[in-house]
Amino acid sequence: MSLSAEIRPFSVADFRARVARLGEHGTDEAGDHVIDPSLDRLHDKHLRDAAVLVPVVAREPEATVLLTVRTEHLPSHAGQIAFPGGKIDDDDHSALHAALREAEEEIGLSAAVIEPIGQLEPYVSNSGFRIVPVLSVVAPEFSLTINENEVADAFEVPLSFLMTASNHRRSSKRYKGLNRIFYEMPYGDRYIWGVTAGILRRIYERLYGDEA
Template structure:
């Protein structure tokens, strides 16, 4: 969700690299098991999210939204992500979590995330175990996003909605929880310095470029896991 991709000729890969956080510790593998994740969300430690708000770049009425952070319980756990289609009005072509705007009928953020995951990629709620939520994140396009973290049992069959989703893929959780893969980029635009994280992942011959709000929420998840 989120960033400056609506700007003409804007390629986040071409923006200068400020640094890579290889000096920070990775989350231990033992903390990334389903049992450890359940325990952490059952009794969260004191912690502070690193990023909670982007500098605004779109004037619009704020809207509540939620995304699902789906951790697939494979032998090496993965995070399921989507690539948005190129014709969408916002965040087109970007890597994102399944999710979207809340509906009045949704009882809470988890309900929004589960509904949107089913609508976008066909992920059935019966295979999802919601663990809890991370702090809300406000995008530069005025979405107030609640990340809902969940475990997903393998064996699901996905049915991506071709109007919204160009591709669905998985990235190892231990890759995302290792800050040696967390790049920091900065750009001066409209008189402001704008900064974001990127976590480029080489998926065979294809690079999955995770950046902007998705990378920021993963960074907050890293901070939560390390606390």
Template sequence: MNRHPYSADEFRRRALTQMGGPVESAWREHGDFLLNPSIVPHLETLHLKDAAVLVPVVDDGEDAHVIFTQRTASLRKHSGQVAFPGGAVDPEDRSIESAALREAQEEIGLDPRFVETIGRLPHYMALSGFKITPVLAVVQPGFELVPNPDEVESVFEVPLSFLMNPGNHGRGSGHWQGEDRHFYRMPYGDRNIWGITAGIVRMLYERLYA
């Protein structure tokens, strides 16, 4: 069968048959944790709060697009950064998927009726205090987005083919608690996808497209 590798249908197929170890325990094997192996023992000692992000892949032909947000500069954490819609899991959320869908609706007005959740990636353990579960989803056309101005400065899309090309996965570094830390960065036009978000994109590549 001649599949279009970056279509939403193929993304769905790969999400359901992704490579690598079990989702619950494979976070050490992926993304920027491989760039910073010395940080893994520290992360394993932290008590992290559950959070969820939606990785929304829009079904718009042979080259699907992924929705990102640019967070407002006034937010307390990760202000001004590019992110996936998401946030902390609330007690009333029935599941990780419910939390991701709720956050996407609150942040960008994405109606859950257009969203099909299809799987999860391994957790992203964040030094900011969260155990983040990326929820993979296919979004059907016809939706309208209304960003919440208190949280989101703007919303934009990036082709899945760009994100899944390892040639676009640059690296950067910074100093944190006396040590050099390394991270992925993926500039796209005037947007700078880096840090946690780029780490999740890299994990997506390693699990589905490597």
């Protein structure tokens, strides 16, 4: 992939250009079962539709990605690092609408500072969700109001770190008697893994992978 010399790698302009070159959907499935072939592909009728916002902040000279830390008392994925997002409700008009609504509810990120620029094919999680990643650019002047019932913290990670393959580690652990395989992307004292790391890996594969 050749880029204009005027566009700095991992800048928001670079990110926009890569997303603009995407087709509407990828041809391959994405999900936990792709990363770990020992997992059974969940039948579509059992999946619940969800959406996450992938908020790429237009910092200069390099963009960042805004992530959240879920509170410890949540019934699922407690304490884990995640994108803003959640289930697509019956009154949501689309995956985009759900992602924007959840971002507002969870961290007070206003739709006024979010520019949606694309979507990836759904990512199927082993927990039973079909998750649409909504790619977006966020104006750097944003402010947050964190919903402490759902989110413990929010922080930014350089896009360059997340989109560098050497920072993507395949790891495994025993769970219910089985050896489960997943991606992890430790960043300082932040431990990014599981579905969030899987979606980030998919973004890398679709936008940056041909440069590996």
